[in-house]
Structures are given as C-alpha cells and as structure tokens.
Amino acid sequence: MPDSFVPLVLISLHTLAVFLYALAKVSLSRRISQYRLLYRFVIVSAGVMIPANLACLSTPPGAVHTLIQSFSIASLAAIAALTWHFRHPSCRQDPSRIVLAIGAHPDDLELACSGTLARLVDNGHRVHALVMTHGAVGGDASIRPGEARNGARFLGLTSCELHDLPDTHLAESSNVMIGLIETAIARHHPDLILTHSANDQHQDHVAVHWATRRAARNHPAIICYESPSATPAFCPQAYVDVSGYLDTKQMAVELHRDQSEKPYMTTSVLQGVATFRGRQARMDDAEGFEVIRLPLFGGIL
Numbered sequence: 001m002p003d004s005f006v007p008l009v010l011i012s013l014h015t016l017a018v019f020l021y022a023l024a025k026v027s028l029s030r031r032i033s034q035y036r037l038l039y040r041f042v043i044v045s046a047g048v049m050i051p052a053n054l055a056c057l058s059t060p061p062g063a064v065h066t067l068i069q070s071f072s073i074a075s076l077a078a079i080a081a082l083t084w085h086f087r088h089p090s091c092r093q094d095p096s097r098i099v100l101a102i103g104a105h106p107d108d109l110e111l112a113c114s115g116t117l118a119r120l121v122d123n124g125h126r127v128h129a130l131v132m133t134h135g136a137v138g139g140d141a142s143i144r145p146g147e148a149r150n151g152a153r154f155l156g157l158t159s160c161e162l163h164d165l166p167d168t169h170l171a172e173s174s175n176v177m178i179g180l181i182e183t184a185i186a187r188h189h190p191d192l193i194l195t196h197s198a199n200d201q202h203q204d205h206v207a208v209h210w211a212t213r214r215a216a217r218n219h220p221a222i223i224c225y226e227s228p229s230a231t232p233a234f235c236p237q238a239y240v241d242v243s244g245y246l247d248t249k250q251m252a253v254e255l256h257r258d259q260s261e262k263p264y265m266t267t268s269v270l271q272g273v274a275t276f277r278g279r280q281a282r283m284d285d286a287e288g289f290e291v292i293r294l295p296l297f298g299g300i301l
Contacts, residue, residue: 004057006069007065007069014045014053014072014075017046021042025039031087032083033244035247038079038083038086042079045075045079049075052072088118088245097125097191098127098192099117099125099193100185100190100193101113101130101157101194101195103208104133104170104202106151106256107151112225112228113289114248116242117157118155119240126158128184130161130181131148132173132177133204147255148160149162154251168203169204171206171207181215182215193223195208195223196224197209197230197290201230213292220295226289238291238294243283246270249274250270253265274286
C-alpha cells in the first residue's frame with residue numbers, strides 16, 4: 001500500500017464531513033439536537049487533522065505518522081458516534097394523534113412553540129398549521145408566506161394553511177377566523193389545539209386566541225403558547241421539554257429571513273426564554289403553555 005494512501009483517505013473523509021455538515025445544514029439541524037456544537041467539532045477536527053495528514057505526505061513514515069493517523073481516525077469515529085447519539089427519533093406517522101397549531105402571523109409558531117411542534121412530529125403525531133395573515137404590516141407579504149411554508153416543511157408539519165386576513169386588524173375579522181378554525185377542526189379532527197394566549201400585547205394574537213376559544217368551544221384540549229409579545233401575566237401551567245430541540249427552533253426561526261432584524265429573533269433571546277421556562281419546570285430547556293383545557297392523560301405531550 002503506498003505511503004500516501006492512508007493520509008489521502010483521511011484528508012478526503014475529513015473534507016467530506018465538513019461538506020456534509022455545511023451543505024446539509026437544514027436537514028441535519030432538524031435531525032440532530034446539537035448540530036451547531038457538532039459542526040464546530042467537525043470544523044476544528046478538520047482544521048487540525050487535514051494539515052497534519054498533509055504533512056505526512058511530505059515526510060518519511062514513522063511513529064508520528066501512526067499517531068496522527070490514529071487521532072484522525074478517532075476524530076472521524078467520534079463525529080459518527082456523536083451524530084448518531086444526538087439524532088432525534090425517526091418520524092413515525094400516527095393518524096390517531098393529530099395536532100392543530102394556530103397563529104396570527106407567518107413566524108408566530110416558530111418563535112413560540114416550534115420546539116414542541118418538532119418534538120410532536122418526532123413522536124409520531126400529525127401536526128397541521130393554520131396561519132391567519134401574510135404579515136404585510138410587519139414585513140414583505142410577498143415573501144413571508146413562503147417562509148412560513150419553508151418553516152413548516154423544515155419542522156415536518158403535515159400541512160400549513162395560510163390566509164390573507166388584514167394584518168393588525170384581525171379583531172375585525174373575528175367571525176371569518178372562527179369559521180376558518182371551525183373548518184380546520186372539522187377537517188383534521190385534532191386531539192390537541194395550540195393557539196395564542198390572551199395575555200399578549202399584540203392585538204392580532206389576542207384576536208386569534210378568542211376566535212380559537214369560540215371555534216373550539218366544545219374541544220377538550222386547548223393550550224396557549226408564549227409569544228415574544230406575551231405580557232408578564234402569561235403564566236404557564238404545562239411545560240414541554242425541548243432540551244434537544246433548541247437548534248431546531250433556532251433554525252426554524254432563521255428561515256424567516258424577512259424578520260431577521262427583529263430583536264426577538266436572536267439566538268440569545270430564544271435560549272433565554274427556554275432556559276427560564278426550563279428552570280421553572282426543572283428541565284434544561286422548556287416551552288411553557290397556559291392551559292385552557294387539557295386531559296390529564298392525553299398521551300400527546
């Protein structure tokens with residue numbers, strides 16, 4: 001075997017790992033709970049081991065070569081093992097468990113509860129999204145619906161239904177929203193409904209909350225998520241552990257590039273809220289929900 005064969009193979013494998021982690025960022029970040037940390041590990045490993053193996057090509061074989069190659073193989077094995085270890089469960093469709101998530105604007109679900117939605121999908125549930133506006137007042141209405149669909153696709157949602165009701169004036173379309181929600185409930189027969197809280201400073205969020213309450217007046221399971229505009233009165237009674245889903249949530253939010261300049265879109269804000277709610281729930285990271293109605297043994301969350 002030529003002396004250059006092993007170093008060249010190792011260089012190729014490290015380069016391949018970098019390209020896979022970079023080019024498959026969206027799919028890997030959805031399937032791996034610690035994608036950002038692992039990506040940094042891949043970059044550092046390649047940054048050290050590729051030059052070391054290149055040096056082996058220009059120097060005579062010896063113990064140093066063997067040591068470098070051993071470390072290189074060990075780092076590649078560690079990348080493979082950690083990728084497998086931090087993977088999310090495979091998606092399994094279970095038509096007996098269906099979730100309907102309702103939002104006012106294209107980025108509301110990602111900001112408030114995308115960790116929970118991703119976990120529900122990975123636990124085998126079908127999740128449908130219903131969004132009431134194109135977000136014309138807060139951004140580009142020609143772009144934001146596509147970003148909402150991209151976010152839903154990334155999270156693995158079964159469907160994403162968008163409407164173009166008047167942004168910031170949803171209270172004036174209350175009856176229309178009630179009809180849309182009733183239709184969605186009749187179509188999907190959800191076991192659980194997620195919606196905005198009444199404890200929110202944004203008038204559209206409050207309007208969606210009350211429209212959901214009226215449309216789902218006979219539904220047994222309704223919980224309210226925490227938007228960035230929630231007031232201090234927001235008081236969760238239920239928590240979902242999203243400790244392995246913060247990278248997923250951050251990537252879902254980043255898909256809404258039209259809103260990237262908003263201060264609540266940052267990783268530090270998302271992490272801060274998750275840490276705060278996690279501390280309340282005695283978890284690492286959590287999303288909190290106010291409960292309207294929720295069966296004690298619902299078997300969904």
